[in-house]
Amino acid sequence: MAAQAAPAPADDLIEVTVDGKPVKVPKGSNVLQACDAAGVDVPRFCYHQRLSIAGNCRMCLVEVEKSPKPVASCAMPAGPGMNIKTSTPLVKKAREGVMEFLLINHPLDCPICDQGGECDLQDQAMAFGSDRSRFTEVKRAVVDKNLGPLVKTVMTRCIHCTRCVRFAKEVAGVEDLGMTGRGRDSEIGTYVERMLTSELSANVIDLCPVGALTAKPSAFTFRNWELASTESVDVSDALGSAIRVDARGPEVFRVTPRLNDAINQEWISDKARFQVDALRLQRLSQPLVRGAGGGLEPATWPRALAAAAEGLARARGHELRGVAGRLADVESVVALKDLLNRLGLAGVDGADSVLLVGTDPRAEAPVLNARLRALALAGVPFASIGAPLDLTFPLLAAGDVVREGWNGFAVLADAAGTVGALDLGFVPGAGARGVAPRAVYLLGADDYEEGDVPADAFVVYQGHHGERGAARADVVLPGAAYTEKFGTYVNAEGRAQSTKAAVGPPGAARDDWKVLRALSEVMGAPLPYDTLAGVRARLAEVAPHLARRGALEPPLWLGADALGVGGAAGKPAADPLATRVTNFYQTDAISRASKTMARCVRARQNPVPGL
C-alpha cells in the first residue's frame, strides 16, 4: 500500500528539531509525524495515520519557534530546520485549555462506560485535565443514534473528532455518517435514521477515542483489564486477517484487529469481530454415537472412536471419502489425508475447491475490498466479469482493464480452509471418480454437496459446531474451533499463518489432529506423529512452504497443469458468473450459529427502520 512506501532516499528527507533532538523525516510529513519519529508522544484525538487530516480536536498543540501561537501539529507541514517544542509551559497550558473545553460537555459517566480503561480521553485527562471544573452551566445532551445491531452509540460522550465520519467515507466507502449543526449543537449522525450499511462498520468502535461508539453485542459484559489477549488469525474469510482474541476465563469476549500492513492494515470485517458469540452456542462438547433408536446419543471417547473405526472399516478402497470443510486447518487436513492414505486409499475429495472468477469481494472479504477501493481511488482501473456489483468504488468495462501481455490472474478463495487443503493436494484422485462412497469422513464440512454423502453411507463428522453435517453423521467427534487450537491456515494470497489457542475446547472436545491421531490408533494404522511439532514437520514434508509462516507463496495448485492451459478450449457456461457468497454475515458453521450475525441479516433487510 501507498502508506508503507520504501524508505525515502536521503535527498527526500528534511531535518527538524524536536525538543532539542534533531530528527530526519520525509518531505511532506507533518509536525506530528516528526514528533512521532523523534519518539515524543503528542496527545491526539482526531488525527489517525490512515485517515485524512481534520485538525479539529486541537489536542496536538505544540510550540514551533518563531510562531506566535501554538500550532496544531497534525495540520502543520514540517519544514526544514523547524524547531519544535512539546514540553514547554505554553504547550502544557494550551493542552490543558483544550482539555477543559472538551470536558465541558463530556459526561462524568466513566464508571458505567464501556470504554472505561481504554479511553483516550480518560488517559489524556489524567495528564492534562484539571481536578475540578469551572463549568457551572448545564451540560448538553444529545439523542443517541441507532446505527444497527453492532455499534452502540452514546452520543452525549462524543467529542466530534470525526474519525468515524472520515472512516466511513474514505475507507468503508459509504457516505452514511456525517456531522450536522455548529458549535455546541454539532452532532454526529446518519442524517436520517439509518443503520451503517458497511461490512467494516464496527471498525469505528476501535477508532472512537471516547465511549460514544462501543460494541453493542458485548455491552456491559466485561472490562478491558479483565481480558487476556492472544494474537491469532481470523478464519471468517479467506483473507486471514490478523486479530487479537480477548478472553476472560473460558469465554472469548472480543476480537479486535491487529496491525498487519500486508493483509488487513488495521481493519477487520464485522463478521470476524462479532461472530465470536457463536463460540459458546451449539457446541459439540462430547462424542455422539447414533444409537439403536436412531438418534445421536452421548458416548465416551473410546466408544465413539471404536464405532467410527468399525463404520469406516466397512468401506473398501475408493468407497471411503474425506471432505474437508471451510474451517479445516492444514494440520487436521494433513492428518486426515495421511489417515486415509494409510487405510490403503488413493483418492480423497476436497470440498469447496472452486476457482471464482465472478466474485464479490465486498461479501467474501470486505477488508480486501477496502484495500481494492483504495487502489481504485488511486487511479488503478477495476472491472468485474460476472453479475453486477456495488463495491463502493467505480468499475470499468472489462475491455478497458485487460491489456496485451497482462498477467493478473489471481483467485480469491471464499473460505479460510480452502487454499490450505488445495496446497496439500487434498483433491479428488482419479480412481475416486464415479465411485459411490460407502463411508464419508466430514472434517468440519457442513457445506458438502448432497452427492458426496449418499443416503446409505456411514458418516463420521468431526467439528466444533452442531449443524447439517453433525445431524447427518453416525458418529460425531468433537473438535476445537479456531480460537481453541494452534492451527495453520493459508490465506487467499498463499500466506501460511497460525492461529493460537486463546481458550480451551469445551467439555470433552479435543484438538482436531489429536482426534485423527487417536482414531488412527484404533483403526490399527497409527500416524507417525504425537506432537504438534511432529504434525508440522510432516506438513513441511508434504508442502514445504507451509513451514514458512507469514511468507507469501504462489499457490501450488494454480500452475498451468491445474488450470489446463493449452488444452482444449472450454465451453462458456450458461449461468452468469456470480459469487457463491450470497449472505456475507452467514458463511460457515460459526457465523450461522451466531445470534449477532442473525441480527445483522435482519437489520440489512431493513436498513432504514420504519420504512
Added chain:
Amino acid sequence: MSGVTKALAQGLGKQTWREAVSNGGWKVLIDGNLGSTLVEHQPGATLVGTDKHGNRYFEKMDTQVGRNRWVVYAKASDYRGQDPANVPAEWHGWLHASVDVNPANHDFTAPIYASNIVGNSTTTVSRYQPKGSWFKEHKRNWLKYQTWTPPKA
C-alpha cells in the same frame, strides 16, 4: 418472685416455672425482648385471640397507652421466631390501634391484592438472592457454553 415465675410459665403455656425453664424459658436471661414480653406484660393480661400462625394477642387496658396491646409469638422461645413479619394484616391493624374490632370475632376478608404471609426468610435457604448471587441456580452452572442438541430421530 413468684409473679415473675408465674408469668414466665403462663407466657410459654406451661404449668410450672420449672417446666417453662426447661422448655426454653432460660433464654430470657440472654434475650431481653423475650423477658419483656413474657414477664413484664403478662400478669393480669387478657388473651384476645390467636392467629393462624399461633401467635397470641394480649390486651391489658390499665397499662400505659401504646403498651396495652401486644403479641406473644408462637415460637417465642426462639429469638428467630419473634418475627413481626408473621403478624397477619388484620392483627397488625388491631395491634397498632388502627382498628378497634377484634379480628378473632370479625370476618376479615383479605383484599385480592394481598400476598400470602410467609414471614421473614432471612438466614433460611429461601431468602432473597440478588440477580448475580452465586446461590442462584443458573450461577452455579459453571459451563460457559451451550451444547448442541441433536435432532430427534
